[in-house]
Amino acid sequence: EVQLAQSGAEVKKPGESLKISCKGSRYSFNSYWIGWVRQMPGKGLEWMGIIYPDDSDTRYSPSFQGQVTISADKSISTAYLQWSSLKASDTAMYYCARPDFRGDYDSGGYFYWGQGTLVTVSS
Amino acid sequence: EIVMTQSPATLSVSPGERATLSCRASQSVSGNLAWYQQKPGQAPRLLIYGASTRATGIPARFSGSGSGTEFTLTISSLQSEDFAVYYCQQYNNWPRTFGQGTNLEIK
Numbered sequence: 001e002v003q004l005a006q007s008g009a010e011v012k013k014p015g016e017s018l019k020i021s022c023k024g025s026r027y028s029f030n031s032y033w034i035g036w037v038r039q040m041p042g043k044g045l046e047w048m049g050i051i052y053p054d055d056s057d058t059r060y061s062p063s064f065q066g067q068v069t070i071s072a073d074k075s076i077s078t079a080y081l082q083w084s085s086l087k088a089s090d091t092a093m094y095y096c097a098r099p100d101f102r103g104d105y106d107s108g109g110y111f112y113w114g115q116g117t118l119v120t121v122s123s
Numbered sequence: 124e125i126v127m128t129q130s131p132a133t134l135s136v137s138p139g140e141r142a143t144l145s146c147r148a149s150q151s152v153s154g155n156l157a158w159y160q161q162k163p164g165q166a167p168r169l170l171i172y173g174a175s176t177r178a179t180g181i182p183a184r185f186s187g188s189g190s191g192t193e194f195t196l197t198i199s200s201l202q203s204e205d206f207a208v209y210y211c212q213q214y215n216n217w218p219r220t221f222g223q224g225t226n227l228e229i230k
Contacts, residue, residue: 035219045159045167045210047219061218062124095166100178106214109157111178113166
């Protein structure tokens, strides 16, 4: 079965950098887009961006462009979400997710989800 | 960006009854709409894609309809495990956007 395994919870201070990961397994990692979704405490889902691991083609939501960097290392089947300078407002659960279907971006929505990585930013 | 508006924010329904959730897009998304269910402490689960196609493993009591700007998720006979928050999401345009969610609670 397809799995997306995310890195563990993080507690950081404002201004620190962070890179969280999402490792795909039991499928051809290069061939499926991976998306990132934010969920702030008690709030709804926010689409952040998406990457195609084979060529690192990336699309960002304007709300997150310049605030985060999405990347992937296909040699180890892992996608990343990183911050260079965290803010308290970055405190949230972050999910990676994959569509069920190959190609054509994330058409069909996100069928497979990671377990989430909780990021807490506090002084 | 396309704004997805869900209504109502909270829906109170008794088990066994039907629930109807709405999602409106600020401009046409054709049929490129998905519905998700999220329970506390869990990742979202895809229910419907293409506005009306059930995802693998989703019970037949879940159905989706609509196209363009107006969409509906119907749960025909609510089971205890269906009480959760439901989100719609468009994947027609960049950036992808979610609705703010409908909290389906037990009446």
